[in-house]
Amino acid sequence: MAKKKKKKAGKSGAIDRTVLPQNILPKGERVEADKAVYIRRDVYREILRFSENKTERECGGVLVGYTVEALGKTNIILCGFIEAKFSEGTPTTLKFTHKSWEYIHAETAKRFPDLKIMGWIHTHPDFGVFLSEYDVFIQESVFSDENQVALVVDPIRREEGFYFWLNGRIERCKGYFLFDAPGVELRDEPPAEPVKVDPVRARLPAAAVCLLAAMAIAIAALISATLLLNNRLNDVQKQFRMLEDSANQAIAVLQQQMQSLYYQMNGFPSAPAASEETPSGETEPEETPADPAAPAGEEEGASETQQPDGGEEAQP
Numbered sequence: 322m323a324k325k326k327k328k329k330a331g332k333s334g335a336i337d338r339t340v341l342p343q344n345i346l347p348k349g350e351r352v353e354a355d356k357a358v359y360i361r362r363d364v365y366r367e368i369l370r371f372s373e374n375k376t377e378r379e380c381g382g383v384l385v386g387y388t389v390e391a392l393g394k395t396n397i398i399l400c401g402f403i404e405a406k407f408s409e410g411t412p413t414t415l416k417f418t419h420k421s422w423e424y425i426h427a428e429t430a431k432r433f434p435d436l437k438i439m440g441w442i443h444t445h446p447d448f449g450v451f452l453s454e455y456d457v458f459i460q461e462s463v464f465s466d467e468n469q470v471a472l473v474v475d476p477i478r479r480e481e482g483f484y485f486w487l488n489g490r491i492e493r494c495k496g497y498f499l500f501d502a503p504g505v506e507l508r509d510e511p512p513a514e515p516v517k518v519d520p521v522r523a524r525l526p527a528a529a530v531c532l533l534a535a536m537a538i539a540i541a542a543l544i545s546a547t548l549l550l551n552n553r554l555n556d557v558q559k560q561f562r563m564l565e566d567s568a569n570q571a572i573a574v575l576q577q578q579m580q581s582l583y584y585q586m587n588g589f590p591s592a593p594a595a596s597e598e599t600p601s602g603e604t605e606p607e608e609t610p611a612d613p614a615a616p617a618g619e620e621e622g623a624s625e626t627q628q629p630d631g632g633e634e635a636q637p
């Protein structure tokens with residue numbers, strides 16, 4: 322019974338296979354059967370840690386331990402975990418290869434020489450806790466001993482459940498016991514594990530929300546930029562119109578000045594607008610050269626003399 326190394330099998334030395342673990346914490350429902358399952362708390366935590374990031378494909382390992390016949394029951398005591406390295410996992414299946422069995426047996430001999438393989442554990446990433454037909458086939462062909470169990474862990478939904486043999490059928494074990502060394506405080510684990518559901522799905526909406534928010538910000542920025550551009554365009558248009566108006570005014574003034582100049586150079590009387598602007602002293606001397614052709618007289622007189630002339634020429 323008492324052998325050498327028991328790193329994982331209990332801190333107090335040799336395993337007493339007649340005594341049940343004393344420091345226990347019941348989990349789940351009370352099991353009315355002639356079997357009970359106990360798992361060491363650090364092994365349980367090790368399995369959860371192992372399963373934690375295995376969300377892409379199934380993975381697994383074996384559980385090692387022993388049995389204690391007590392209280393009219395066969396008590397299955399699980400106190401070690403060995404990963405099934407070199408196994409082949411898909412999203413929905415797990416295959417223990419020849420190489421993985423070699424590894425498992427070597428590890429059992431090295432780390433748990435006085436313990437037996439008491440079952441297996443495998444993951445169901447996001448499809449819940451149950452045994453598929455393939456799982457039942459594995460149980461029947463590989464873990465067919467009446468005291469060998471199955472533990473299924475869903476690392477995404479944070480659920481797990483034991484299965485054990487009852488009356489020749491593999492059945493869900495609705496309750497089990499966590500145990501630890503005597504004197505170590507055993508409290509119910511905080512409900513953080515089951516509450517934190519679906520990290521993968523939770524991340525997706527968060528990313529979508531971030532994306533939407535970024536898009537909304539971009540659209541808002543675009544709209545405000547467009548509004549700003551529109552305002553500037555309006556300002557520019559107003560400025561342009563003002564410039565156009567003042568240019569038109571300047572052109573009008575220039576035209577008037579040119580007209581008056583034209584009149585002055587050609588000896589015509591100034592345009593009314595121009596004559597109003599120019600002082601009378603300037604217009605008079607220029608008008609006099611035009612006058613000498615006509616006999617001395619006033620403008621009115623000249624116009625009177627011309628009209629009769631024109632009238633005579635017109636008449637035959």
Ligand SMILES: [Zn+2]
Nearest residue numbers: 445452453456
């Ligand atoms: Zn399965």
